Amino acid sequence: MYKALPSIGLLGGGQLGRMLLQAAIDLDIKVSCLDPDAEAPCHELAHFFKVGSFQDYDAVYQFGQHFDVISIEIEHVNIEALEQLEKEGKQVFPQPHILRMIQDKRLQKQFFQDHGFPTASFVLTEDQADIAKHADFLPAFHKLGKGGYDGKGVQRIASLADQSKGFNSPGLLEKAVDFEKELAVIVARNEQGQISAFPAVEMVFHPEHNLVDFLFSPASISKEIAVKAEIIAVDLIDKMELVGLLAVEMFLTPTGEILINEVAPRPHN
Structure with a gap:
């Protein structure tokens, strides 16, 4: 029997959301977006585009009522609205309690430390x-x-x-960490706990603005380092029990040590 694909509501309509929409269109999945900018990158590709703040409780709650699944392309969204939608039976991925933790870098770092993941002091x-x-x-x-x-x-x-x-x-x-390269690994996990990892990439940041200047894929690293980075990312998303995408940014030190810098629960560029 044919099973209808779920309708998806996406909080955020930026460039990362546009990447997600391009992949969804290939799968014939309809994704609608909520973003405060009427000319946001997603407005041309979204099945339905709603102008509104993804940080406003009412805007997020009302938007979420229309879809089977609610997701994000930016983590700075109204968590309380997502928690209420989840209580009412909507599927929200990544889960609101995980988003709440990731929104706060203090809680992120505490999670890494408490669960034995390598990270800077x-x-x-x-x-x-x-x-x-x-x-x-x-x-x-x-x-x-x-x-x-x-x-x-x-x-x-x-x-x-x-x-x-x-x-x-x-x-x-x-x-401050003495590092040789900055790496990132994106991992995906479903509700059944199955995990897939994308190859590690290398990021080069602007020295003053802390923004990515260049991204090299695949990263120019040894197979041993690539496997090590993937294992850390897979273990982290599994320990979090996050459903969705998780981009894990890491430092590679001159001695070959890998330290987690921070994570983002969404598409990543």
Whole structure:
């Protein structure tokens, strides 16, 4: 018997969503989008495009009522609305409780540490003044817990002379890592726990703006390092029990150690 494909509502209509839509169209899957920008990249390809804020409870809740499955192409969305939709029987992937954790870099790093995943040393901070309490931790990066995106919410603190560059909101101070390359592995996991991994890519960031300048696929790394990076990413999505896509960004050190930097629960470029 023919089983109808589920209708999908996507929060966000940016370039990453457009990539998702292009793949969905090939599979004859109808995806509709919610985005505040009427001219967002998805507006031409979406089955239905709704102008509205994916951070507004009512906008997200009302939008979600029309679809079988709700997903995201940006993690900074209204979690409370997604939790309510999930309670009412809608399928929400990635799951809201996982999105809540990933939205906060403090909780992300704590998860890595608590579950034994390799990551740079860090301390939690409540404000700019806390940086002075950890002078021996410098040089380091001060990262906002919430709201950082595309290079925003990160400041390098080389010494206490840079303290004023820090943030007066909850965040973390992360020890600067001597790394050779920045890598990323995207993994996908379904409801049955089956996992697939895409080959590792290498990212080269702009030195000032913290934005990707170049991405090389496949990464110029040994097979041993590629396998090691894939195992870490697969283990992480499995431990999270996340359903959907997870992009795992990592540092490769000169000694061959791999440290998780951060994750994004969505398509990634």
